[in-house]
Amino acid sequence: MKSYPDVLADLINCFRKLPGIGEKSAERMALSLLELSTDDVETFAASMIDSKNNLHTCPICGHITDKEVCDICSNEKRDKNVICILEDYKSVFAFEKAGNYNGVYHVLNGLISPIDDINPEDINLASLVERVSKLDKPELIIALKSTIEGETTTLYIKKIFEGKNVEISRLSYGIPMGTEIDYLDEITLDRALNDRKKISE
């Protein structure tokens, strides 16, 4: 069935390359794009290329940035002794949106996964060791997902810094906000139980 003009079909295919965009959404977005002004479309196209070309990883923490060093690492008000370890830069944005964290980050850009042949040297770990060695009173907060890869990486990091006077914690596992207890899967429930918090004095 050939119903779209070629250039439009190409554009729809481009939108479909974005994760989570199905055929229907891609069509809707491509058609909407045609309704923007020529200026807006040109700005949009230029902005795509700018983002792709001008963003690179921060040499200190591995987050993406358009500056030499990212805004978080260069912010004097952030506590450089507290480093939150994350899998990817998307998680940094999530943390920054939550807005309550005043330390810095370290983005691994991956997780250790022997099955996929991703070893400790394949992720951004070496620079973490160097970074921590320069700190007076380092504290690491490991915020990785609770999968085999996330936990393997957590354990590996714990092992690297063993006996080196580094305070290490991980995020608590537990019940997400607003979720009914009876809808929780068994593993989450089990972990929420293990991570339970004392509320009595």
Add this chain to the structure above:
Amino acid sequence: MKSYPDVLADLINCFRKLPGIGEKSAERMALSLLELSTDDVETFAASMIDSKNNLHTCPICGHITDKEVCDICSNEKRDKNVICILEDYKSVFAFEKAGNYNGVYHVLNGLISPIDDINPEDINLASLVERVSKLDKPELIIALKSTIEGETTTLYIKKIFEGKNVEISRLSYGIPMGTEIDYLDEITLDRALNDRKKISE
């Protein structure tokens, strides 16, 4: 709160200009775009500009096309005597997807709306009159939405061709597929009743 690098914030704003894309979706799409290869991003950007620049309206029917005359008007197998009248080119794609229609189209690119000061001469109607005048046995199928503007336009078209030996019909109003009768709004129910179809012999 400034958490995104400037170029990325710009890109997110571009995505937000697409109708129906909220902040969360725009962020998700901009971040996904960064994960495409540089080649893919360049193709995407070029494709946007190509679509915007190379698509124009078909001089015969008003549909969008990247050729001189659109694929539907230039298709010898389509019945040129049957013209389906639509509000916009998006509706043409919807009809073509349904796939059962073998006539041609006429895209009005608007509907008559005295309130918004859109008069008959502001929409693509003059060329319809000329087009129909050249046909042997013209049949018009009016497929406009059932709003005041849609119905005003339908009545206007009916009036133009009165006494000119043109067969005119409109799409039936009625119950959409899969909808429970008790969830239908009164107007739809009333119209479905008026457009009822005899099924006895």
